[in-house]
Amino acid sequence: MATLTLYYGTNRAHTGSDRWNPTGYGARFSSDGAENLRFGRIGMSADSKKLTSYLTKKRKVLGEGDGEGLGDWLAQQPMSIAAYRESIDPTVADAHQPNAVFGSAALFAALKGHMDKGADVLIYIHGFNVAWNEAVGAALALQEQLNHHGEQPVVVVLFSWPSDGKSMPFTSYRSDRTDAKASGYAVGRALLKFRDFLMLLRSQVANSEAKPCNQEIHLLCHSMGNYVLQNALARIAEFSPGTLPRMLTNVFLCAADVDDDVLEPGEPLGRLDELTQAINVYTNRGDNALRISDFTKGNPDRLGSAGRHVRSRCIPRCYRSTARRSSVDWSSTAII
Structure with missing residues (x-):
């Protein structure tokens, strides 16, 4: 049997009587509020032969590996969940709680341990209509695929928000979009905590109290997860005077359910290049969630299907150019 581990953050309400060892997470916000995040670790045992069969199919x-099939299979496997314990007052600002115990600190320390050993970190935000177990399956499949096919070790961190996970597309879409906006503020809050953690590490390195790991941190958002990011960026900007903190190496916007001009100056993701060294846009013209977005909301062309819109023209599907800032590369690649 293979032992799989996945780190996570979520603002979903836990299921079961024990919030620190829940049976899972549901389709509603945490009782502590939409911006309250629970962090933790998931353990799973999986049949090694079957796991390998998916990875080598x-x-x-698309080449080798059936990530979609692997994710569906892993979503059905039993899992153990251990949330990092906290002792905080949610009504008081973090800075005014010197003796508080934060779950985020435990997560960041665990990730630092992996990065000190040479692993990169990839934060994954799922999209519309995804139940908790499906999100776990997809994130684990992504982690296993990256580590099986790539040379660079990668630790995936799942952020799961209360996407409905129902089969009523139009009703679920409207509900999920509302939840995604509120969840974006939670993600923004988590990234601000992460910024503070990185600043602490940098000061320790500067004072020779720690050694730099020189590993990279990336962010991948799928479908409506990009709308979560859009609202997260607004929250980060609200609490970051001046230029936004550059914390990421790559941001991957996959089948993004946001407007196709969202990356332009003055638009909701117009400052994303301050947060990351590179932005990568992947399009999928066959994405059902994007069709629902057009139908239910009368939304403009979506970035994830039409590509990036620049100066009243749409960039072709396969495109690479230099952005308005030389530190950023834009690319648009079709996903089949």
Whole structure:
């Protein structure tokens, strides 16, 4: 049997009587509020042979590995969940609680341990209509695929928000979009905590109290997860005077359910390049969530299907150019 581990953050309400060892997380916000995040670790045992069969499956178009099938299978496996314990007052600002115990601190310390050993970190925010177990399966599949096919070790951190996970597309879409906006503030709050943690590490390195690990941190958002990011960026900007903190190496916007001009100056993700060294846009013209977005909301063309809109023209699907700031590369690649 293979032992799999996944780190997570969520603002979903826990299921079961023990919030620190829940049976799972549901489709509603935490009782502590939409911006309250619980951090923790998931453990899972999986049949090694079956796991390998998914990772090595030959596919005509996409090459080796069946990530979608692997995610569906892992979503059905039993899992153990251990949330990092906290002792905080949610009504008081973090800075005014010197003796508080934060779950985020335990997560960051665990990730630092992996990075000190040479692993990169990839934060994954899922999209519309995803139940908790499906989110876990997808994140674990992503982690296993990256580590099986790549040379660079990667630790995936799942952020799961209360996406409905129902089969009523139009009703679920409206509900999920509302929840995604509130969840964006929670993600922004988490990234601000992460900023403070990185600043502490940098000061320790400067004072020769710690050694730099020189590893990279990336962010991948799928579908409506990009709308979560859009609102997270607004929250980060609210609490970051001047230029936003550059914390990430790559941001991957996959089948993004946001407006196609969202990356332009003055638009909601117009300052994303301050947060990361590179922005990568992947399009999928066949994404059902993007069709629902157009139908239910009358939304403009979506970034994830139409590509990036610049100066009243749409960039072709396969495109690479230098952005308005030389530190950022834009690319748009079709996902089949």
